[in-house]
Amino acid sequence: MRLVFAGTPEVAVPALDALIASERHEVAAVVTRPDARAGRGRRLVPSPVAQRAQEEGIEVLKPARPRDEDFLARLREIGPDCAPVVAYGALLPRVALDVPVKGWVNLHFSLLPAWRGAAPVQHALLAGDEMSGATTFLIEEGLDSGPVYGVVTEEVRARDTSGDLLTRLAFAGAGLLAATMDGIEDGSLQAVPQPEEGISLAPKINVEDARIDWTAPALRVDRVVRACTPAPGAWTVFRGERLKVRSLAPLSATATTAGGVAGGEELPPGELRAGKNAVHVGTGSHPVELEWVQPQGKKPMRAADWARGSRIEEGAGFEA
Numbered sequence: 001m002r003l004v005f006a007g008t009p010e011v012a013v014p015a016l017d018a019l020i021a022s023e024r025h026e027v028a029a030v031v032t033r034p035d036a037r038a039g040r041g042r043r044l045v046p047s048p049v050a051q052r053a054q055e056e057g058i059e060v061l062k063p064a065r066p067r068d069e070d071f072l073a074r075l076r077e078i079g080p081d082c083a084p085v086v087a088y089g090a091l092l093p094r095v096a097l098d099v100p101v102k103g104w105v106n107l108h109f110s111l112l113p114a115w116r117g118a119a120p121v122q123h124a125l126l127a128g129d130e131m132s133g134a135t136t137f138l139i140e141e142g143l144d145s146g147p148v149y150g151v152v153t154e155e156v157r158a159r160d161t162s163g164d165l166l167t168r169l170a171f172a173g174a175g176l177l178a179a180t181m182d183g184i185e186d187g188s189l190q191a192v193p194q195p196e197e198g199i200s201l202a203p204k205i206n207v208e209d210a211r212i213d214w215t216a217p218a219l220r221v222d223r224v225v226r227a228c229t230p231a232p233g234a235w236t237v238f239r240g241e242r243l244k245v246r247s248l249a250p251l252s253a254t255a256t257t258a259g260g261v262a263g264g265e266e267l268p269p270g271e272l273r274a275g276k277n278a279v280h281v282g283t284g285s286h287p288v289e290l291e292w293v294q295p296q297g298k299k300p301m302r303a304a305d306w307a308r309g310s311r312i313e314e315g316a317g318f319e320a
Contacts, residue, residue, distance in 0.1 A: 001025050002080050003028060003181065005029075007086040008048070011166055012088075012170075014173075015084070019177070025185070027053075028080060029078050030053040031088065032047045032049045032050045066092050081100060082101070082102040082184060083100045083103070084105050085106045086106070086107045103139065104139040105137070105139065105149065108120065108144055111131070111132065111153065113195060113200070116144035116199065117202035118203060120202040121165050122228065124156065132154050134176055136148070138191045150176050150179065160226060161247075162230070209232075212245060214270035214281065216284050217285040218250050218283040225248055239310075244294040246292035251287055252286075267287045269283055270318040270320060271315065272307070272312050273287070
């Protein structure tokens with residue numbers, strides 16, 4: 001088939017690569033979000049998908065809005081048979097959806113109908129799901145509600161961050177999307193309506209959602225940190241300044257770390273206890289061990305190094 005691929009971030013690149021490598025299909029063009037400012041110089045930088053397409057000499061379309069007439073006219077000129085989509089980042093209007101003969105097919109990083117929306121992997125970790133996956137489906141005007149072509153599953157590992165899980169799903173999903181294009185092309189795949197039970201929503205996680213509530217149980221604190229890593233980044237406040245928590249380790253009620261701080265000790269929520277090589281913080285249940293943190297304007301560092309530099313006194317802690 002003649003394809004127009006729509007995607008923007010790094011997580012979409014493996015799928016684009018899989019389609020470029022396919023001997024059965026031609027990626028005629030790529031649709032991506034406009035260049036965004038990044039880095040200290042705030043220079044305009046093309047999206048990862050745009051950069052990859054340019055390396056392959058593929059035409060790149062960057063409409064400010066997918067309903068722009070110039071974009072729609074060019075899309076019709078290209079005349080795609082199908083338009084695979086991975087994390088494009090903008091809603092497609094009906095006038096655009098109608099252009100490809102076989103529609104737009106989305107690779108979504110959840111087991112639909114679970115976690116429809118912008119942040120499926122983050123919400124799966126927040127909920128403590130033991131199994132995740134990716135789904136290909138025909139896009140319609142509803143939110144991730146179209147009929148399903150295929151599914152691949154992926155076990156959620158105990159220490160997965162959203163970045164870890166999403167990376168694995170990006171590569172597993174790339175193979176699924178390529179296989180879906182093959183099945184649509186030869187007629188061996190038919191889209192099946194999603195079940196009406198089991199629907200859950202995964203709205204975008206914003207910075208305020210990523211603030212750690214130390215009065216929550218340790219299990220919840222751990223899930224928030226893993227779900228919000230790498231973005232938007234779990235955080236707390238220490239001495240009036242924001243501190244990102246990059247990773248922590250849950251402790252059993254009887255654990256004692258190498259730093260000589262007992263896991264079973266009583267610590268009020270948010271209170272810090274620093275040993276020689278370990279830093280614990282109280283939660284609504286039992287303490288957790290901070291592993292990596294990132295003060296404002298600095299690079300990530302081991303929590304024990306941060307604690308030594310901060311000279312944490314008895315009773316010090318994170319702000320509520």
